[in-house]
Amino acid sequence: MDFEISPRAREWHERLQVFMQREVLPRNREWVQCVAREGKPAAFLPDLQARARAEGLWNLGLPELAADEPGTRLTNLEYAPLAEAMGRLFWAPEVFNCQAPDVPNMIALQNCANPEQKQRWLSPLLEAKTRSCFGMTESAVASSDATNIATRIERRGGEYVINGDKWFITGAAHPRCTQIMLMGVTDAGADRTRRHSMVMVPMDAPGVRLVRALRWMGCEDHVAPIGELEFRDVRVPVENLLEREGAGFKVAQVRLGPARVHHCMRSIGMSEVLVELMMARAAERRAFWRQVIEYDTVQRWIAESRIELEQARLLTHRSAWRLDREGHHGAWRDVSLIKVAVPNMFQKIADRAIQVFGAMGGSDDTPIHQALAWARLLRIGDGPDEVHLRQIFKLEAPPAWKIADSPYITRPEETR
Template sequence: MLFPISQRAEELRERVAAFMEEHVYPAEREYHDYVGSQPSRWVIPPIMEELKRKAKAQGLWNLFVPKHHDPAALTNVEYGVICEVMGRSPIGAEPFNCSAPDTGNMETLIRYADEEQKAKWLTPLLEGEIRSCFAMTEPAVASSDATNIRTEIRREGDNYIVNGRKWWITGAPDPRCRISILMGKTDPAAEKHRQQSMILVPMDTPGVTVVRPLTVFGYDDAPHGHAEIVYDNVRVPASNILLGEGRGFEIAQGRLGPGRIHHCMRSIGVAERALESLCRRALSRNAFGGPIADQGVTRHVIAESRMEIDQARLLTLQAAQMMDTVGNKAARAAIAMIKVVAPNVACRVADRAIQVHGAGGLSEDFHLAFAYAHSRTLRLADGPDEVHRDTVAKIELKKHQGANAGGAGH
């Protein structure tokens, strides 16, 4: 194997795949039907809690945990191949307590929280008793440049007062969401990347108002969802600050690297399932005198999809291997590349599968419409494509700065 994994990791991957086949895929319809049949869509389907109990009992739990928390934990490459399997289902990660944004938030708490903060918030998150959200994006500014963030975190004695408006806060409408990790400004006069801090804001704090859930191409993603939140004179203890004032960007960089690997491997899982659906549909449907699979245009999109998926997987595993061997900073360009490549591949493959399914592919009778909507979202989550392309270009140009222009063609 180009990216070898341990026997233990391979066994875990096989066990997760078997769990998905036996329990998760069959539960998808029941999960979504339950949410749609309730007076409020913001309720937790009992089938999910049952899946979590089963996965936990089988030891398929918290597989994302990083090595700096547990030396016996999986490497980024090892977790990546397992994460791909989970990503094949829209409900595939949660049974294993490996859902975003909780994994990123738990990693943040593992890396940067003090012991009191860990006891209060990390422990119940690791046990799957609560969920969390990450409050960064704001409607009033271009949040692709996080230095624009305006939410105020103002010190007042033994407390901080938080004022601001956030949106696209994934997980905030979930009734189990108990804590938000919020990024805002503590010192507007400080150096550009030292103005921001991160602070823990319990969702039941007076002044925290979930204004509305937001939809993605009409999907509300209930019961987890994405919300717009107002923080109006929210008072939290000064001890809720993470790592200290002015450390927000430092924390963000530590948080986002692993999360991007997870997003990308899940995207590859989405693309693989979409390609499987495309092929089965093409083989089973006849048009113009024969199976759709016999048409050259269909074979072309199948071949393109296979090549693109395999390229995306190799690039993502290369980024994961670099993170494992030389660290996140050295892997920065690779991480930026996969964050563009993987969601775009998932979008293209899902779109092709929708086309082969005809009008049915647009409906909720198949998984493809949601797969496309979710994949398209990831081209903005954790930074838009344009920001990541800019990162790649800057790193590439830096290699050639100061080079003799006259020798460029030799």
């Protein structure tokens, strides 16, 4: 394993850092004010996107772009430090067209769409001309077991007719969201993992309704607002099917690997911000005749955060490295490892940061409580911890020996 950052990735990283310092960070206060007062992203976003794109800082997380598509073609491992740099602000990834859920959707389309479908659904996303969402979860069924997904996609002649309800769909409530990658049942009688298919549905198709916008732990996602959706006799041409009938799980898996890795990379960036905030606040605040940073408890929280953060980063880099070398099948186990490790690390650090900040840590004046909410989300979204832990356990090979025969075990009579 060689995690040394390549010269070209180093160059892109430096360019991104300069852009973040010069163009993005100075606008953070305006962004926060805008979403707090007007409930929508700041109007400067398109201008900032144009500037980023003019500097080549565009589609940074897509290794498999075609020759005529815009982007840097960095590998997943090369992308890691860039995603981390963007992750320091919740809204920064969109400046570079690197936001979820669009990037994982683009990856799914790159891998599973035919040329006509790419033209129709992928090209506008690569250009940031539109936004998208991914619809799997349903309120009526335990969606962590995706075989439960019940939305019906029935073929009638040259069309599919869709009926069902989806909720907690990130990006569905965005005013510019025009397409949903939707999972549903095409053959209820098939094997559990072959019942489902994935179709592309225009959000303005008759019968698609945004029932309501949702918040998570009191927080709104202003980059990709979360929505609850209803589908009633929605008709789409059969040409909107990705891959083939019964391949819904395959498409979802192609999408989920990079989605999880990218979330982890960004979470590491935000965790770094939290450690910096803890250091600064504790150094500036005085309680009971001492600087807060002089307390052993606070020093320990910061040191433990550093250890957990570095461990999480190394494991995330290994997952990215595996994704590059072995694809999503080969990286599956590593991705499960980070899917549990990173959000738990992120949550712990956010919790410590709130404690160090006192009341201010839970206010809207810091990004800390939103970080805590997002860390908490990542322990559930894209598969709860428990599901991944079961997977990880199942992949743990049992030893070939019995305890009594183990070379590591001494019998009592041998040591008496």
